[in-house]
Amino acid sequence: MDQVTQPEPGTPDPEAGTPDPDAPAPAPGALLLQDQLCFALYAASRAVTARYRPLLDELGLTYPQYLVMLALWERDALSVGDLGGALQLESSTLSPLLKRLESAGLVRRERRPDDERSVTVRLTGSGGALRERARAVPLAIGDAMGLTAEQDATVKHLLRLLTTNVTAG
Template identity: 60%
Template sequence: MSDDSRTPEPGDHAGQGEPAPLLDELLCFSLYAASRAVTGAYRPLLEPLGLTYPQYLVLVALGEHGTMTVKDLVAALQLDYGTVTPLIKRLETNQLLERRRRTDDERVVEVALTPEGTALHRHIASVPPAIGDAIGLAPEEIATVQGLLRRLTANVHRHTAGAGG
């Protein structure tokens, strides 16, 4: 009987010689699990406010930048139009932001917080400290993780852009 007919062992690529990666060894899985854990920590803080995590991010971006074009908001959130547009519509329905076309170029849509959105933005200032407590890292550790994640993101964007993706 040849080696190719053997039953593959766990972690084996069906006899190809290279072991398959283990779940806990995959950086992508560690990032995914951490992301789910952190965004899950936001849920009990945001649900009473009637916000989802992506809607929260829109409020944070608009609170930081003021009036933004949809294009700039898409770029800031690193999301696509198909994801951001429903967020904007839902927040507008809830009277937390307003959309308007620029008078000098009607193709450009701007979004800004309403007075209700501004009040809610002030209220959500308590969220980051609560999340910081849940994360349980020292401020310098958080800064290190953020720096590494920003570098990782930039590297992947550069790599995929260079590969035509």
């Protein structure tokens, strides 16, 4: 995919339309949608998730289910608590995802014999086999994003930093 070059800071955004030369300049501290980091994050998240949808449809997964599978492909046999921690999901959100994945035959939930309150989530044979088909997903998404390896690393670093800072305060 062709890479899109970004304009230099201060350069008008061609997609934003031509500014009205007679319009008053925005006041300092104006609440402009285009200036909000939250909106840029929201729009990017929606665009990326939409790119995932057709790829994940081929695997029979939703995006949140794909995240669960990624965590289990990385490290099988996780407790529900550890899985929720890795995905930053509450148990009330994770439980229905696991139920649907279990119904699809991709995972199984087992109560630990030594502690009935603790549930371990394991991949089934079908869940493990799905990993091979899923290998193309990150490659296709990477191509769609059109970032260099350096830009990709920088974006991930900045997003992790942002998440750490926001959740710490």
